[in-house]
Structure formats: structure tokens, C-alpha cells
Amino acid sequence: MATAAEVRRPVFALALCGACASSLPGAPPAPVAAPVEIPADLAPASSPVPFGFWGLNTFLTPAGLADVRARTGLAVVQLATSGAGYTLGELLPLMRASGVKITLRLTGDHEFYTTPRGDFDLAAWKAALDRWNPDDLRPFVEDGTLVGHMLLDDIVNFEGHDPTAAEIDEMARYSRERLPGLMVYVREEAQRMPVPASGRYQYVDAAVNQYTTRRGEVQAYTDDNLRASHALGLGVINGLNIADGGDGSSGKPGWGKGFWAMSPAEIRRYGQVLASVEGLGLFLCWEYDGAERWSDGTVGADYFRQPEVEAALRDLGRLVASREVTPLRNPAR
Numbered sequence: 001m002a003t004a005a006e007v008r009r010p011v012f013a014l015a016l017c018g019a020c021a022s023s024l025p026g027a028p029p030a031p032v033a034a035p036v037e038i039p040a041d042l043a044p045a046s047s048p049v050p051f052g053f054w055g056l057n058t059f060l061t062p063a064g065l066a067d068v069r070a071r072t073g074l075a076v077v078q079l080a081t082s083g084a085g086y087t088l089g090e091l092l093p094l095m096r097a098s099g100v101k102i103t104l105r106l107t108g109d110h111e112f113y114t115t116p117r118g119d120f121d122l123a124a125w126k127a128a129l130d131r132w133n134p135d136d137l138r139p140f141v142e143d144g145t146l147v148g149h150m151l152l153d154d155i156v157n158f159e160g161h162d163p164t165a166a167e168i169d170e171m172a173r174y175s176r177e178r179l180p181g182l183m184v185y186v187r188e189e190a191q192r193m194p195v196p197a198s199g200r201y202q203y204v205d206a207a208v209n210q211y212t213t214r215r216g217e218v219q220a221y222t223d224d225n226l227r228a229s230h231a232l233g234l235g236v237i238n239g240l241n242i243a244d245g246g247d248g249s250s251g252k253p254g255w256g257k258g259f260w261a262m263s264p265a266e267i268r269r270y271g272q273v274l275a276s277v278e279g280l281g282l283f284l285c286w287e288y289d290g291a292e293r294w295s296d297g298t299v300g301a302d303y304f305r306q307p308e309v310e311a312a313l314r315d316l317g318r319l320v321a322s323r324e325v326t327p328l329r330n331p332a333r
Contacts, residue, residue: 036268038315042322049275050101050147051283051320052076058290058301060091065098068288071310073317078150078284080105088136096145103148103185103282106132110158118159122167125152126174134178141182148183148282148328149175151204155188165194165201172203183329185237189215190228199231206235206328210286211270212245218270226277235328238274239284242267242313243300252303255287257295261303264312271316281328283320285313 052074059068068074077095081087081104095102107113107128113121140146151171156162163171172184185206186193193207209225211218222238229236242262244254250263262270275283290301303309 035265036272038268038272038319042318044318044321045324047325048075048321049280049283049323049325050076051317052078052100053285053288054078055287055289055292055300057292059288060094062094062098064290065094065100069098069100071305072288072313073321074100075317075321076101076103076147076282076284078103078105078148080109080150080153084132084136092137092140092145096140096143101145101147103150103183104146105150105153107151114158115160119161120158120163120167122163122170125171129175129178132178134180137179137182141179146182148185149179151175151184151186153187155186156192163194165196168194169196169201169203172201172205176203181329185235185328190225190232190234190236193228193232193234195232200233202233204234205330206237206281207232208237208239208284209274210239210241210245210284211274212241213247213266213270214245218273222273222277226279229279235281235326235330236277236279237282237284237328238277238280239282239286240267240270240274240316242285242304243287243294253294253296255292255294255300259295261294261300264308267309267312267316272319275316275320275323279326280320280323281326 056064056068056077056079059065065074077100079091079102081091087104092102107125112128113125115121137146151168152163155168168186175182175184183205184203185208186204187208189209190207207229209222211221215221226236240262244256244259244261246254246260246262246266248260249266250261252261253259254261288301288304290299292300294300304313
């Protein structure tokens with residue numbers, strides 16, 4: 001049987017892409033995160049928007065998931081894996097028993113579907129997905145444990161040609177054919193997604209708008225991506241780059257050298273804007289991890305477990321859970 005390391009290796013690669021996909025860092029700007037109070041008496045919605053994180057290495061145990069859930073309101077996690085043994089035998093049963101939903105990137109890292117010239121290879125991507133037996137995954141889809149398939153991470157990082165809109169939509173179509181009932185999405189901002197010839201995606205359900213201060217003012221960023229989502233026919237997954245997306249006011253070096261973790265004030269302020277949009281289906285933050293060393297040699301989860309930072313994440317989790325979820329999967333597609 002595969003070990004947890006088979007899941008962790010792709011998660012590490014995912015983390016690297018999360019840092020390099022943003023613009024190069026410079027000197028931190030002046031702090032801009034004004035204090036925001038999130039009401040303490042928020043009631044959860046009848047069908048709340050799931051709140052969660054990328055990563056969770058060292059927390060993928062019953063006790064670990066219960067701990068993060070109690071501290072932050074964790075309801076969903078995104079992981080990358082290409083190994084069926086551990087995923088089917090341990091990971092998915094763990095998530096089911098813990099009551100935590102999961103989305104998965106099933107086809108491994110870019111190396112599995114990149115040509116020798118560095119181009120995206122659609123046929124190789126399909127072959128990677130074909131390694132999964134749909135009957136093995138179906139019970140976890142049907143009971144609501146496995147709620148999404150992330151088709152691709154960081155779609156503009158191929159050395160040669162990146163996947164086109166037509167290729168991305170074909171990936172989504174193929175995933176729907178192989179894994180019926182499973183929502184499909186891409187980790188890319190809606191306003192940076194390639195535009196299909198028709199103007200709208202036919203099979204992709206959603207894109208991920210994961211805010212970092214390097215992308216400008218948070219309200220404008222949120223509004224622009226919401227408009228782009230509607231124009232492209234995509235559902236909305238929002239989130240924060242809590243590990244590398246800060247403005248420097250936290251004083252805490254981020255995962256990547258020259259980047260900054262978000263402060264408690266930033267988490268509350270930016271999160272309140274992104275969680276307030278209509279049509280929100282998921283809220284995913286990058287990343288909460290207990291294994292990876294950040295640029296200053298510390299472990300990210302240790303920063304997020306500091307009382308004031310943890311309180312901000314818990315407040316954000318309560319705010320997200322107070323919003324009524326909009327289902328991301330479009331059954332008409």
C-alpha cells in the first residue's frame with residue numbers, strides 16, 4: 001500500500017507553484033489592512049459554504065483533522081495525488097469518517113503531461129486520469145466526501161505552450177465522462193483564464209480566485225473576478241494566499257523568499273470581502289501545512305497556530321460558514 005508521502009510529494013510541488021505563480025516580490029508596501037470585526041454571533045447557514053485549506057501535511061489523522069477543524073472551522077481540504085493505494089485505502093476513508101470534504105488533483109504534477117519540448121500534452125493528461133478506476137471513487141462522490149476534481153494547477157507555468165481554453169474544456173468534459181457527478185475546476189483566477197472561442201466554458205464548473213496583495217486592492221480584485229466568472233459561465237471559488245500573499249505588515253516572512261504571510265488584520269479584512277460575494281461555492285486558502293519549511297526556516301502551521309492568527313482564521317471560517325453555498329457543479333453540462 002502506498003504511504004502518505006505519495007500524497008505529500010505532489011502537495012509540495014503544488015506549494016511551489018503557488019509561490020511562483022505570483023509576480024516577483026519587492027519591498028513590502030505600507031500596511032493597508034484596516035481593522036475589521038467579524039461578528040461573534042454569526043449563525044451557520046443551513047447549507048454553509050465549505051471553508052478550508054491546501055496542504056494539511058502532518059494533520060491527516062483523525063486527531064489532526066479534528067484539531068484543525070476546532071481551531072479554524074475546517075470543512076474542506078485540497079490535496080494533490082497520483083497514487084490510488086493510499087488515497088482509496090486510507091485518505092478518502094479518513095475524510096469520510098472525519099466529516100471533512102476533499103477535492104483532489106488526480107493526475108500528478110506537470111511532468112506527467114508535459115512533452116519533451118515543454119508543451120502541455122492533453123493525451124498524456126487523459127492517460128494519467130485513466131489510471132483511476134471510476135468505480136473506486138464513485139462511493140466517495142455519492143456520499144459527498146469527494147466534492148471536486150482540480151483538473152490542473154497553475155495553468156500558465158509550462159515552459160512551452162500552456163493549455164488552451166479548448167483543451168481545458170476538453171479536460172473537464174473527459175473528467176465528467178470518467179467521473180460522473182464530480183465537480184471540476186481549475187486553479188486559476190477567472191480573469192486570467194483563457195477565453196473559449198464561444199466566450200463561455202461548456203464543461204468547466206469553476207475557477208479559483210485566491211487573493212494576494214500583489215494583485216491590487218481586494219474589492220476591485222473580487223469584483224473583477226466575479227464579473228469574469230459570470231462572463232465565462234464559471235462558478236466561484238474564492239480564497240486567500242495566507243502563506244505568501246501579505247503586504248508585509250505581519251512582519252512574518254512567507255513560504256517563498258521575499259514574500260510575506262498575512263497578518264490577522266489582513267485575514268479578516270480581505271477574507272470578509274471575498275466571502276461576501278453572491279454565488280460562492282468554496283473558500284480555499286493556501287496553505288496550512290505542518291511539514292514544509294518556510295523561507296525563514298519555520299513551519300507554516302506554527303505561525304497559524306499563534307493565538308491572534310488562529311483567532312482570525314476561526315473568525316473567517318465562521319463568516320464563510322454563515323453564507324449559503326451555491327452548488328458549483330452544473331448538472332446541465
